[in-house]
Amino acid sequence: MKYEPTRLEIFLTRLAFLLYGKSVYQAFADCLPFNGNEQVLDFGCGMGTVAYYAARKLPNGQLTCLDISERWLNACRKTLRRYRNVIFLKGESQLLANESFDVVYCHFVLHDISDSELERVIPALTKSLKPGGVLVFREPLSNTKKISVIKYLIEQNRLIPKNSRITDIPVMGNALENVYIKQ
Numbered sequence: 001m002k003y004e005p006t007r008l009e010i011f012l013t014r015l016a017f018l019l020y021g022k023s024v025y026q027a028f029a030d031c032l033p034f035n036g037n038e039q040v041l042d043f044g045c046g047m048g049t050v051a052y053y054a055a056r057k058l059p060n061g062q063l064t065c066l067d068i069s070e071r072w073l074n075a076c077r078k079t080l081r082r083y084r085n086v087i088f089l090k091g092e093s094q095l096l097a098n099e100s101f102d103v104v105y106c107h108f109v110l111h112d113i114s115d116s117e118l119e120r121v122i123p124a125l126t127k128s129l130k131p132g133g134v135l136v137f138r139e140p141l142s143n144t145k146k147i148s149v150i151k152y153l154i155e156q157n158r159l160i161p162k163n164s165r166i167t168d169i170p171v172m173g174n175a176l177e178n179v180y181i182k183q
């Protein structure tokens with residue numbers, strides 16, 4: 001579902017990024033499995049909160065920031081204006097080419113997507129991974145039914161669970177972080 005944020009929402013997110021950037025977003029980016037030369041997708045990048053920390057870990061790779069919202073993507077362009085290894089893509093997961101990414105990550109995105117849309121989004125994300133590629137998500141644990149749907153759809157699409165942990169995130173509460181490998 002397409003949704004454009006208000007200016008206030010973008011402002012408040014920027015404020016949260018300034019206050020909690022390291023403890024929330026950098027902490028997640030630091031756990032992503034990068035060597036530095038990967039092709040990586042930030043699905044639902046928002047204003048680039050995680051991308052800001054992920055891009056600097058890819059000196060010889062490339063980060064694609066994808067968002068369905070023009071306004072969030074413009075805010076992301078602003079956050080990442082100093083990086084040369086980032087490209088911006090506005091639209092849906094269906095735009096993605098098959099087997100083009102080594103790592104795909106989703107940070108607080110999938111829980112907001114309806115079940116019927118997830119049935120399109122998750123296969124598109126898994127197809128966009130190269131064989132051996134890695135999918136990582138971090139989503140709030142509050143909606144356990146949604147988490148079950150996400151996990152079910154990912155495993156239906158030939159991804160093998162590798163790691164799983166629960167973290168307590170400042171302000172946001174408990175979140176589930178799962179890592180999957182594409183066979």
Ligand SMILES: C[S@@+](CC[C@H](N)C(=O)[O-])C[C@H]1O[C@@H](n2cnc3c(N)ncnc32)[C@H](O)[C@@H]1O
Binds near residue numbers: 046121
């Ligand atoms: C809660 S925000 C999280 C943004 C960022 N990942 C973060 O953690 O700060 C969710 C983002 O996902 C985007 N989004 C929602 N559904 C989407 C879809 N089907 N395809 C691409 N982006 C989507 C929204 O526009 C929004 O920017």
